[in-house]
Amino acid sequence: MEAFLEIDPASDFSIDNLPYGCYSTRGGGGNGGAAAPPRRALCVALGNSVVDLGALQRAGLFSGPVLSKHADCFQTDALNGFMALGQPAWREARATLRRLLSASEAALRDDAALRAEAIVPMSDVTLHLPFSVGDYTDFYASRYHAHNCGVMFRDASVALPRNWLHLPIGYHGRASSIVVSGTPVQRPRGQVLDAASDTPVMRPCAAVDFELEVACVMGTGNELGSSIPADGAAASIFGLALMNDWSARDVQQWEMLPLGPFNSKNWATQLSPWVVTLEALEPFRCDAPVQEPGVLPYLREADRHVYDINLTASILPEGGPETLVAESNYKHIYWTFPQMAAHHTFGGCNLRTGDVLGSGTCSGPGPNQRACLLERTWGGKDPVKLEGGAGQRTYLRDGDSVVIRGWAGGGGGGGGAGRRRVGFGECRGKLLPSPAL
Amino acid sequence: MEAFLEIDPASDFSIDNLPYGCYSTRGGGGNGGAAAPPRRALCVALGNSVVDLGALQRAGLFSGPVLSKHADCFQTDALNGFMALGQPAWREARATLRRLLSASEAALRDDAALRAEAIVPMSDVTLHLPFSVGDYTDFYASRYHAHNCGVMFRDASVALPRNWLHLPIGYHGRASSIVVSGTPVQRPRGQVLDAASDTPVMRPCAAVDFELEVACVMGTGNELGSSIPADGAAASIFGLALMNDWSARDVQQWEMLPLGPFNSKNWATQLSPWVVTLEALEPFRCDAPVQEPGVLPYLREADRHVYDINLTASILPEGGPETLVAESNYKHIYWTFPQMAAHHTFGGCNLRTGDVLGSGTCSGPGPNQRACLLERTWGGKDPVKLEGGAGQRTYLRDGDSVVIRGWAGGGGGGGGAGRRRVGFGECRGKLLPSPAL
Numbered sequence: 071m072e073a074f075l076e077i078d079p080a081s082d083f084s085i086d087n088l089p090y091g092c093y094s095t096r097g098g099g100g101n102g103g104a105a106a107p108p109r110r111a112l113c114v115a116l117g118n119s120v121v122d123l124g125a126l127q128r129a130g131l132f133s134g135p136v137l138s139k140h141a142d143c144f145q146t147d148a149l150n151g152f153m154a155l156g157q158p159a160w161r162e163a164r165a166t167l168r169r170l171l172s173a174s175e176a177a178l179r180d181d182a183a184l185r186a187e188a189i190v191p192m193s194d195v196t197l198h199l200p201f202s203v204g205d206y207t208d209f210y211a212s213r214y215h216a217h218n219c220g221v222m223f224r225d226a227s228v229a230l231p232r233n234w235l236h237l238p239i240g241y242h243g244r245a246s247s248i249v250v251s252g253t254p255v256q257r258p259r260g261q262v263l264d265a266a267s268d269t270p271v272m273r274p275c276a277a278v279d280f281e282l283e284v285a286c287v288m289g290t291g292n293e294l295g296s297s298i299p300a301d302g303a304a305a306s307i308f309g310l311a312l313m314n315d316w317s318a319r320d321v322q323q324w325e326m327l328p329l330g331p332f333n334s335k336n337w338a339t340q341l342s343p344w345v346v347t348l349e350a351l352e353p354f355r356c357d358a359p360v361q362e363p364g365v366l367p368y369l370r371e372a373d374r375h376v377y378d379i380n381l382t383a384s385i386l387p388e389g390g391p392e393t394l395v396a397e398s399n400y401k402h403i404y405w406t407f408p409q410m411a412a413h414h415t416f417g418g419c420n421l422r423t424g425d426v427l428g429s430g431t432c433s434g435p436g437p438n439q440r441a442c443l444l445e446r447t448w449g450g451k452d453p454v455k456l457e458g459g460a461g462q463r464t465y466l467r468d469g470d471s472v473v474i475r476g477w478a479g480g481g482g483g484g485g486g487a488g489r490r491r492v493g494f495g496e497c498r499g500k501l502l503p504s505p506a507l
Numbered sequence: 508m509e510a511f512l513e514i515d516p517a518s519d520f521s522i523d524n525l526p527y528g529c530y531s532t533r534g535g536g537g538n539g540g541a542a543a544p545p546r547r548a549l550c551v552a553l554g555n556s557v558v559d560l561g562a563l564q565r566a567g568l569f570s571g572p573v574l575s576k577h578a579d580c581f582q583t584d585a586l587n588g589f590m591a592l593g594q595p596a597w598r599e600a601r602a603t604l605r606r607l608l609s610a611s612e613a614a615l616r617d618d619a620a621l622r623a624e625a626i627v628p629m630s631d632v633t634l635h636l637p638f639s640v641g642d643y644t645d646f647y648a649s650r651y652h653a654h655n656c657g658v659m660f661r662d663a664s665v666a667l668p669r670n671w672l673h674l675p676i677g678y679h680g681r682a683s684s685i686v687v688s689g690t691p692v693q694r695p696r697g698q699v700l701d702a703a704s705d706t707p708v709m710r711p712c713a714a715v716d717f718e719l720e721v722a723c724v725m726g727t728g729n730e731l732g733s734s735i736p737a738d739g740a741a742a743s744i745f746g747l748a749l750m751n752d753w754s755a756r757d758v759q760q761w762e763m764l765p766l767g768p769f770n771s772k773n774w775a776t777q778l779s780p781w782v783v784t785l786e787a788l789e790p791f792r793c794d795a796p797v798q799e800p801g802v803l804p805y806l807r808e809a810d811r812h813v814y815d816i817n818l819t820a821s822i823l824p825e826g827g828p829e830t831l832v833a834e835s836n837y838k839h840i841y842w843t844f845p846q847m848a849a850h851h852t853f854g855g856c857n858l859r860t861g862d863v864l865g866s867g868t869c870s871g872p873g874p875n876q877r878a879c880l881l882e883r884t885w886g887g888k889d890p891v892k893l894e895g896g897a898g899q900r901t902y903l904r905d906g907d908s909v910v911i912r913g914w915a916g917g918g919g920g921g922g923g924a925g926r927r928r929v930g931f932g933e934c935r936g937k938l939l940p941s942p943a944l
Contacts, residue, residue, distance in 0.1 A: 200618040205683050210766060231765050236707045237698050241766040242679040242773065246642050246857045247731055256732045258854030261674050261803060270673045272803045276853070294684055294775070295693045295942070318854065328668050329647060329678040330767025336679065338731070366698060366709045381886075415710070417695030417755065419773040420683045505732070505855075 073171050074179040075189070077117035078093035082344075082477055082493025086353075088114040089344035089494070090309065092147055092200035093122075095190060110147035110198055115344055115495070116171060116477050125188035131170055131177060134162040149201040153289040153308045154423040159309065160289065164349055191436070197343035199250045201287065201424045206248060206339065207414060208283075208315060208428035209240040211405035213359070215272045215433040218445045235363060238405035238413050240427075243315075244336035248426065250310075251497045255338040257468060257504040260321035269320050270324065274504035277319035277465045280460075280472040281431040282383040284400050285313040286407040287345050291421035300371050303408035304348060306421070312342035312409075312476045312497040313428055319444055319465065341426075342474070342497040350492050354378045354478035359404050368416050369409050376401050379494075381432055381476045383441060388469035390460035396441045400476070402434040471500040510608050511616040512626070516555035519781075519914055519930020523790075525551040525604050526781035526931070527746065529584055529637035530559075532627060547584035547635055552781055552932070553608060555629050556814035562625035562880055567612060568607055571599040583787040586638040586782070588743045589862040590726040596724065597745065601786055611936065634780035636687045638724065638861045643685060643776065644851060645720075645752060646677040647864035648842035650796070652870040655882045672800060675842035675850050677864075680752075681773035685863065688749075688934045694905060694941040696864070697758035711941035714756035714902045717909040718868040719820040719878035721837050722750040724782050729860035735852045737808050737819040740845035741785060746801035747844075749779035749818075749913045749934040750865055756902065778863075779911070779934040787929050791815045791915035796841050805853050806846050813838050816931075818869055818913045820878060833878045837913070839871040908937040 073085040083089065094108040113120040123144035126132065133480030136159045137143065143152040143159075152159065170178045178184055210216055213230070216239075220229030233239065249255070256273055264271045287309030292298050298306055315335065345429050358376040379400035384392040433441045440446040443465055447453050453462040466472070473496055480491025510522040520526065531545040550557040560581035563569065569728040573596045576582065580589045580596075589596065607615045615621055650667070653921035654678075657666030670676065681777055686692070692713055700706045702892050726745030729735050735743060752772065759764030793811040847864050871876045877883040880902055890899040903909070910933055918930025 090842075129671075204680060233700075233761055233764070237762065240769055242681055242769070244642060244679055244856060245682075246728075246859050246862070247855075249731070256855050259805075260610055260854050261850075263670075270670070270803065271803055272853070291683075294686070297696075297942075321854065324670055325674065325676070326765070327670070328763070328767070329676055330765070332677055332679065333854040333856065336851075337854040340891070368696075368698075368709055389531065413698075413770070414708070416691050417697050417758065417770040417774040418684075419681060419770065422683050425683070439710070482810070505734075 071081060071168060072173045073116060073471040074173045075117050075119060079480065080491065081117050082491060082495050083117055084492065085116065085168060085171055086490045087346060087492040088164060089346040089352050090114055090149055090200055091120065091343050091351070093120050093190070093195040093200040094198065094343055095194050105409045111198035112144050112147065112149060112200060114167060119189050120195055121171065121190055122188045124188065125184065126170065129184050132163065132166055134166055136162045150424050153201065155441040156307050157367050160347060161349065164347065173498040197250060197252070197289035199248070199341060200343065203248050203426055204422040204424040206243040206245040206426040207240050208243045208430060209238050209405065209410050211238055211403050211410065211431040212430055212433045214402060214405040214435055215431040215445065217434065217451065218440060223448045236365065238410045240410065240414070241330045243339065243428065247336055248331040248339045248341060249500065250343050252339055253340065254500045254502050255316055255340065256502045258318050258321065258333070258337040259504055259507060260318055260333055261324060263324045272507060275318040275321055275376045278501060279319050279381060279443045281317055281318045282381055282396055282398065282474050283313040283315050283432055284379070284429045285311045285341055286427040287311060288421050288423060288427070291423055291425065292415050294420040295418045297418065298411045298421065300369055300408045300412035301373065303411040306411060307348055307407055309345040309347040311345050311349065312474050312494045314340040314472055314474050314497050314499060315428060316340065338500045340497055342494050344495045346494055348493060351478060353489055354492065356401050358406055368412055371406065371408060374406065376403055376406055376480060379476050379478045381441070382474070385456060385463060386471040386473055386474045387456060387467065390456065392473065393454070393456045394426065395446055395454050396439065398432050398434040398439040398441045400432060403429055403432060427472040466501050468501055468503045471498060473498045508605060509610045510553060511610045512554050512556060516917070517650060517928065518554050519928060519932050520552040520554055521607055521927035521929065522553065522605060522877045524551065524787050524925045524929040525601060526783040526787070527551055527586055527637055528557065528780050529635040530557050530627070530632040531635065536751055537906060549581050549586060549637060552674055556626050557629055557632055558608065559625045559627065562621065563607065563676055566621050569600065569603055571603055573599045587861050590638065593727050594742050597784060598786065601784065604782040609888060627720065633669050634687060634689070635686070636778060637780065637782060640682045640685050640863055641861040643682040643863045645679050645680045645867060646675050646847050647867040648675055648840050648868055649870045650841040651839060651872055652868040652878065652882065653830040655870065655877060659886045673802065675847045677847065677851065678759045680776065680865065684773055685720045685776045686779060688777060688779050688936065690777065691937045691939050692753055692777070693939045695755050695758070695774040696941055696944060697755055697768070697770055699757040700761045706767060709944060712755040712758055715938060716754045716756050716880045716902055716929065717820060718752035718754055719818055719833055719835065719911050720750040720752050720769065720869055721816070722748045722867045723776055723859050723864040724748060725862040725864070728860055728862065729852050731857040732855045734855065735848045735858065737806055737845045737849035738810065740848040741891065744844055745790065746782040748783040749780050749911050749931045751777040751909055751911050751934050751936060752865060753777065777934055777936045779931050783929060783931055788814045788836055788915060790926055791929065792836050795843055805849055808843065808845060811843065813843055814915060816913050816915045818878070819911070821910045822893060822900060823908040824893060824897040824904065827893065827908065828895040830891070830893045832891050833876065835869050835871040835876040837869060840869060878881055903938050905938055905940045908935060910935045
């Protein structure tokens with residue numbers, strides 16, 4: 071299938087992708103005039119454009135059996151209502167959009183007025199978080215990451231926590247501070263243990279790190295007291311996004327025992343503006359790592375799989391060129407999102423539309439696949455050299471931006487080679503100086 | 508000041524209290540007919556009645572300078588809009604309500620039609636959570652509780668975690684599973700370590716516990732990247748409620764390292780239906796425990812205080828009489844809610860209207876002041892004997908209800924003796940059997 075718009079083969083946003091987002095233009099939403107206040111509208115990405123879902127819906131083009139009953143679901147700035155409709159609605163929307171955007175369909179292609187309203191150049195828009203976040207949970211699902219942390223902080227012989235191979239370890243995160251790509255973040259202040267004096271002090275964090283993660287956006291949930299089986303959980307997942315779990319390592323080290331990370335994590339968590347649906351990722355399925363020892367029945371998956379998604383993280387110092395500091399892949403993750411959902415709900419906890427599950431730092435086996443600076447520099451012993459004479463980094467400096475990218479297919483290795491690229495765009499954030507103490 | 512309704516002196520809900528809630532009647536809200544669907548409406552409690560705030564507002568009785576500008580703030584089923592207006596609105600609403608409900612004011616007292624609409628017997632109503640919960644954070648702020656846990660799980664010589672006296676330790680909790688008093692909760696299933704085989708198994712939790720806590724409901728918050736100073740934080744707090752932080756101890760023990768409690772806590776957290784304002788608690792202020800060693804400047808309070816609030820927890824087995832198992836007081840808490848808010852936001856995390864901060868188990872110094880079964884039975888070594896021949900408990904049995912109560916004044920000891928009782932009502936929940944595995 072070809073789109074009626076010309077799409078650069080290197081674009082993240084082929085017609086096989088169609089990730090969901092939310093945009094505004096300086097003059098207003100997709101159909102706002104220059105004088106209108108900025109209005110947010112839902113969209114999908116296609117090549118260098120965004121396609122306004124509200125405009126297509128107002129034109130009566132979502133006429134399938136499910137969406138025709140929910141004629142207002144895109145007339146808002148949050149996907150939650152649409153996500154709550156479940157997989158039949160998601161499939162119908164995708165099929166409808168692929169047809170409407172294809173070269174062979176006239177309805178939108180030949181309607182100049184509708185095209186002018188519904189198709190907006192990406193260069194003219196600001197992107198926003200496309201859904202309202204419910205609860206946010208972050209996991210610790212890469213065996214390589216957990217192993218590396220264990221070796222650094224304990225010992226290679228007891229690197230993995232005792233429970234690690236038996237359950238996907240997670241903790242509740244902070245939903246209020248989830249921000250979209252492009253939002254600057256501020257170096258946090260924090261209480262840390264001063265090594266010289268062995269007393270706690272308050273100061274700006276001296277160890278700001280990123281964590282390259284993949285986020286799962288729940289489309290539907292479960293009632294309190296019920297649970298989601300691992301095998302059925304994929305049907306509840308709306309899609310995936312990129313995530314940077316900004317971390318303050320010195321704060322984390324002092325606060326973490328006994329109840330887990332708190333202020334070290336809650337000052338900012340950043341998401342890509344695009345949510346890529348599981349359906350778009352389907353061609354890039356691959357086997358997940360074998361689990362040995364085997365897991366308890368509630369975590370078993372008859373159809374266990376992950377996706378072959380290339381993941382990179384770069385540091386862009388102010389004025390300098392980007393340096394690639396991590397090249398990993400989502401396929402290395404040990405615990406799958408369906409397993410995380412099954413574990414999360416096994417005791418009866420309810421997941422809701424818009425909840426976010428984070429994978430944890432998505433490290434792979436190789437040294438250049440370590441997906442945060444803590445691991446990449448091995449606790450500071452091996453700083454990262456930046457290109458263009460920008461010095462080296464153990465942790466981030468004020469003015470540094472972190473850019474996370476992810477894509478499947480479109481050349482490169484893996485099972486998706488030769489297929490059109492299905493990408494996530496960027497998750498980008500610049501670190502600003504700490505406020506005064 | 509006397510109310511024009513007769514109030515039993517033993518009532519939690521004197522005219523000096525006026526806690527906020529949300530109710531519905533079987534036939535609809537305050538002004539619904541028998542055929543109307545249940546409609547939820549905001550209210551305050553007064554004696555054996557609820558007073559419908561929406562009805563008073565529609566009658567034009569919130570005519571002060573702040574609330575007259577927000578004439579719809581009570582025409583909803585969630586307090587969030589009102590709470591976000593801030594302390595001037597809260598003070599004005601309280602002053603208005605006390606005047607309207609006093610024996611000396613005719614506006615409501617002598618308006619039979621309005622009284623019929625606005626004053627509803629408590630026995631006719633169902634109570635709901637009166638606000639939409641944003642994020643939920645639970646702290647660990649009682650030194651007695653932390654000490655007891657440390658002695659049980661580590662050793663008396665290192666009972667307190669190393670950071671405990673320097674910062675209010677907290678963790679992000681689960682907002683989706685916060686339920687109102689009266690909601691039955693279901694024994695969770697979980698992954699636990701089987702002691703006999705030393706392997707993890709999945710089974711119903713065998714160690715369901717309660718935790719008697721006080722919850723702080725944030726009225727206003729802060730922008731991401733800013734912080735709330737400890738000294739100003741009280742102005743952001745709308746009020747307090749009772750909380751039962753239901754806990755699955757066997758699940759907790761296996762899952763907790765390294766990232767903190769997760770499924771052991773996220774299956775249910777229960778709140779009292781009434782939120783008592785800080786203004787109503789003002790007469791019961793008392794000194795908070797002295798902090799030695801001193802705390803860092805961002806945690807210092809010029810006006811450091813807590814409140815003298817009696818707290819009890821009882822177990823009510825099916826068909827049996829209640830047994831009082833814990834008698835504590837909020838005044839024993841070491842870290843105050845303003846300190847928790849200051850710490851939570853020190854790194855730039857944003858708090859929002861409707862966020863809940865939990866005190867953690869509110870234990871006092873005495874053995875009968877240990878406010879969860881883990882502590883009360885000293886890890887199971889000293890089971891609690893129930894009255895009426897209902898046996899003994901290490902942890903809860905299916906069918907047991909836990910009833911938490913809290914009140915200031917109205918007789919008894921403490922600084923509030925002789926003042927009218929300002930109570931929280933109950934936080935009550937019954938434990939149902941676990942679903943099949």
